[in-house]
Amino acid sequence: MPSRRQLLQSALAFAPAMLVNTSVLSKTTAWIESANGRGLYGSGAADEDFWRFIQQSYDIDRAITNLNNGGVAPSPRTVMNAVHQLQQQTNNLPAMELWQNLEPRAETVRSDLATFFGVSANEIAITRNASESLQNVQMGMPLSKGDEVLTSDQDYPRMLTAWDQRSRREGITVKKVSFKVPVMDEDDVVQAFADAVTTRTKVMHISHVVFLTGQILPVRKLCNLARSKNIPCIVDGAHSFAHFPFMQSDLECDYFGTSLHKWLSGPIGTGMLYVAEPKIKDIWPLMAAAKESDGNIRKFEEIGTHPAALHNALSEAVAFANAIGLERKAKRLRYLHSLWTDRLKNYDNVWFGTNINKESQQCGIRLVNIAGVTPAKLSAHLMDKHKIFTVGITHDQFQGIRVTPNVYTTPEEIHRFGDVMEEVAKNGIAN
Numbered sequence: 331m332p333s334r335r336q337l338l339q340s341a342l343a344f345a346p347a348m349l350v351n352t353s354v355l356s357k358t359t360a361w362i363e364s365a366n367g368r369g370l371y372g373s374g375a376a377d378e379d380f381w382r383f384i385q386q387s388y389d390i391d392r393a394i395t396n397l398n399n400g401g402v403a404p405s406p407r408t409v410m411n412a413v414h415q416l417q418q419q420t421n422n423l424p425a426m427e428l429w430q431n432l433e434p435r436a437e438t439v440r441s442d443l444a445t446f447f448g449v450s451a452n453e454i455a456i457t458r459n460a461s462e463s464l465q466n467v468q469m470g471m472p473l474s475k476g477d478e479v480l481t482s483d484q485d486y487p488r489m490l491t492a493w494d495q496r497s498r499r500e501g502i503t504v505k506k507v508s509f510k511v512p513v514m515d516e517d518d519v520v521q522a523f524a525d526a527v528t529t530r531t532k533v534m535h536i537s538h539v540v541f542l543t544g545q546i547l548p549v550r551k552l553c554n555l556a557r558s559k560n561i562p563c564i565v566d567g568a569h570s571f572a573h574f575p576f577m578q579s580d581l582e583c584d585y586f587g588t589s590l591h592k593w594l595s596g597p598i599g600t601g602m603l604y605v606a607e608p609k610i611k612d613i614w615p616l617m618a619a620a621k622e623s624d625g626n627i628r629k630f631e632e633i634g635t636h637p638a639a640l641h642n643a644l645s646e647a648v649a650f651a652n653a654i655g656l657e658r659k660a661k662r663l664r665y666l667h668s669l670w671t672d673r674l675k676n677y678d679n680v681w682f683g684t685n686i687n688k689e690s691q692q693c694g695i696r697l698v699n700i701a702g703v704t705p706a707k708l709s710a711h712l713m714d715k716h717k718i719f720t721v722g723i724t725h726d727q728f729q730g731i732r733v734t735p736n737v738y739t740t741p742e743e744i745h746r747f748g749d750v751m752e753e754v755a756k757n758g759i760a761n
């Protein structure tokens with residue numbers, strides 16, 4: 331059987347020179363070989379030999395324990411090296427390097443992302459973040475006065491603001507479904523959406539992972555509900571892509587927007603939009619594109635001059651994610667969480683925003699509240715006294731601190747967090 335290196339080398343020999351970033355591929359090969367040489371494949375969630383190798387792939391400041399990787403996450407060294415290298419290359423001769431050399435290679439990135447999501451490269455636009463991806467669809471979808479958008483009051487504020495602006499400007503109606511937290515039965519969420527659909531509903535907009543709680547929603551069931559009513563479904567995948575394993579066919583969504591600087595650990599300022607091919611022509615891009623591009627996914631990338639280094643380094647981020655493997659990554663994140671949630675789950679004054687006894691309902695994000703201690707006070711205590719970074723969350727229905735480790739987080743860091751949380755659960759925080 332050919333080795334991975336031989337396979338990559340033969341792929342290189344046949345690939346058109348313009349489309350392949352050889353330095354990226356050779357670095358990736360070296361990385362995988364080094365991991366293979368150390369017998370790291372097939373290792374599991376608690377195989378600390380493997381995870382130490384991943385921890386050492388990041389240049390970060392461990393003097394602060396970062397348990398706030400939800401908003402945005404650091405990139406591993408290989409990705410940062412690619413960014414610096416490509417930025418330097420750009421700067422040597424910008425008009426040539428940018429437009430003749432680096433931009434055409436974005437097609438490699440498009441194809442890497444498409445493979446990762448299990449779709450055609452002609453359905454993937456490379457954007458700057460989830461907001462840009464989703465707003466292309468939200469603002470570009472033809473809707474008329476009286477048409478209804480169905481979403482939830484746990485969707486991301488910027489995305490809700492986009493619908494609210496259309497409501498003020500064009501008279502569409504925005505309906506926000508509420509559902510109980512923690513979700514004990516995912517079919518309750520599907521039922522809440524089903525009950526809210528009317529003959530005027532023209533689009534559904536749902537989060538794959540609720541940013542407030544880490545709840546994984548039953549997206550496929552919701553998309554199927556929408557399809558059964560002839561309604562397209564926009565999935566906000568800002569917190570799901572490259573977090574745990576799934577592909578487009580697992581969701582059956584029409585539109586999917588995500589950031590790539592969250593769970594893929596891509597450079598900050600990268601995102602992706604998927605639009606099912608037949609639907610591309612019906613969405614007006616946020617920035618104008620020529621008529622000839624009506625059916626071309628690349629029309630969503632007409633944003634003017636921008637750093638190609640950022641999006642081209644995404645191939646390195648995809649290689650890093652593939653080297654870990656999403657199955658293993660999801661297992662690791664759930665394992666890391668178990669190290670502190672197991673210690674706290676029997677305290678009567680501790681509340682979780684997801685059903686922590688049902689693994690499939692959540693992965694790398696958890697919301698926890700300790701009765702009598704406000705999220706602001708708890709996150710300030712963690713940061714000021716213990717240099718542990720989390721974020722306080724307040725919603726009309728619930729509150730807590732959001733805890734989001736990443737693949738580089740060590741069990742020791744989690745145990746330290748668990749120690750502080752147990753102490754606060756027992757004794758509160760002295761004034």
Ligand SMILES: Cc1ncc(COP(=O)(O)O)c(C=O)c1O
Pocket residue numbers: 400401459460461462485486488489537539540541566568569589
């Ligand atoms: C659910 C959800 N959607 C969209 C976004 C927007 O992401 P970005 O700021 O990367 O555009 C976020 C950001 O945290 C989010 O959590």
